[in-house]
Amino acid sequence: MYRNTMGALVRFWAGKIACGLALTVLVANFSSAGEYRTPRAGESFTTELFGQSVTAPSRDRCSVTALNLGVQWLESAPRDYEVLPYGAFFLWRNKDNGRKRLRAVLAGVYNEVRYHVNPAWLGKTELVLTFENMTVPLARQEFVEGGRIDEEELEWYRAHLGFGFGWHTPLAPGYQDNAMEMALTYEPGILLFSDGSDTADGFREPHDTYEGRVHVRMRADALERNIMELPHAGWAAGFDGWYAHRSRWDDWGGDTISGTQDGNEHRTWYAGRFFALAALPMPLADGERNRLIASLYGGIGSDLDRFSAFRLGGEPTGGEWEALSRPNVMGAIFDEFYSRSYAVLNLEYRRELLFFCYLHLRGQFAWVDRPRIEDGLLGWEMEALPAVGMAVTCGAPWNSQVEIGFCYNFGLLREEGGDSDFGGSALNLSWSKEF
Secondary structure, X not given: OHHHXXXXXXXXXXXHHHHHHHHHHHHHHHHOOOOOOOOEOOOOEEEEEXXXXXXXXXXXXXXXXXXXXXXXXXXXOOOOOOEEEEEEEEEEEEEOOOOEEEEEEEOOOEEEEEEEEOOHHHXXXXXXXXXXXXXXXXXXXXXXXXXXXXXXXXXXXXXXXXXXXXXXXXXXXXOOOOEEEEEEEEEEEEEEEEEOOOOOOOOEOOOOEEEEXXXXXXXXXXXXXXXXXXXXXXXXXXXXXXXXEEOOXXXXXXOOOOOEEOHHHHOEEEEEEEEEEEEEEOOOOOOOOEEEEEXXXXXXXXXXXXXXXXXXXXXXXXXXXXXXXXXXXOOOOOOOEEEOEEEEEEEEXXXXXXXXXXXXXXXXXXXXXXXXXXXXXXXXXXXXXXXXXXXXXXXXXXXXXXXXXXXXXXXXXEEEOOEEEEEEEEEEEEEEEEO
C-alpha cells in the first residue's frame, strides 16, 4: 500500500512538472529572436531577464572547490534502499598551464584522488600519483532480480595507491580542461573481508589479500561547456584497461545461491572499458538553445568476480571529464549490478529555457550481463534495460545549482509480494555549491 501510494504521488508530480516545463518551452520558443550564443562556463555574461539587467561574472575554472549533496528515491527498491542520500567534496586544481593538476572526490568512506605533475627535467613526461578507497563500515549485499542476497553479505574494504608516468597535451577549443592525457600506473592495494550479521552459517569469506593492478588510462576532452558546466559542443572520449593479480586467493562462498567460487579462476583478472560523447546542435532548430547529446559506454573483462566486476548503477552525473567517463544506468540503485560486460547508449535532447536553466529529455538503451536465478542457482544473462527520463538543471542562490529528475527503467527487476516484476522508477534531487 505504501509503495503504491508513493508511486502514484511520484507519477502525479512528474506529470505536473512535465506539463509546466512544456508550457515554459513553448513560451521560450515564441520569445526567441535574433542571433544568440549560449554563455560558456567561466565567461562573463550579461542579459536582460524579466525586465532587469543580469550579469553572470567570470569565474576561475582552474580552481574549483564544491560540495555536492543529493538524495535518490527509488520506488519498489529493497528495504533500506528506497531513500539513498549521497554527498562528497569535489576539488580541482589546474596550475602552471596544466603542468600541475589535482582532481579529488572526497567522501570519507569513499575517496578518489589523482595528481599529475610535469617537472621541467622530465620534458613532456608527467609523474602521476593516485589513491582510491571504498571502506564503508557496513556489511553489503548484492542485488539479484531486485532482491537482496542477505545470506552472502560481507564487510569488504579496498584501497589502492598508484604511481606511474603520464603525458598531457592541450586540445582545441582551448579551455583549461580541453586536453588529452594518458597515464600508465601501477596500483598496489589491499582487499579485506569479514562476514556480516546475516551471512549464512558455513559461508566462507574470501581471504584478505594484496592486489596489484597495472592501469592504462586515456582521457580526451574537446568540449565547450555551458554556464551550468554541461557539455554544449564538441566531443570527449576515453578508455581504461586493467591487469590485476591477487597474491592470496582461495575458494570462497558456500551452500548459497552463488555456490562456492573457484579462487584459481579469479586470482588474475583483466578488464577494459571505454566511452565516447558528442554534443551537437539539434537539426532544424535554434542550434544554440537546442542541443543533442549522444554517448556510448562499453566494458568487457575476463575472470571477473564480485570484487573485480564492473559496478553499474544510478550514479550522480556531472559534466567534468572524469564524471563523464562513468556509465549511469537510469533508475538503478548505486552499484546495483556487478557485471562482466556491458554497453550503454544514451541520447539526450536539451533545451535552454533560460541562460541558467535547462530541460533534459533522456533516453537510454543498456545491455548488461547481470546475474539471474534459474532453478535456484545463479547464472548470467545479457539483457536489455531501456529507460526514459527527464530532468531540470538550474542555477540557485549562493553560487549553487540544483537538478531534479525523474526516470523509469523498463528492464529493472523489482521484488513485490515475493515475485520479481520488470520496471522501476527513480526520483533524484541534487544540489551543488561552489566555494
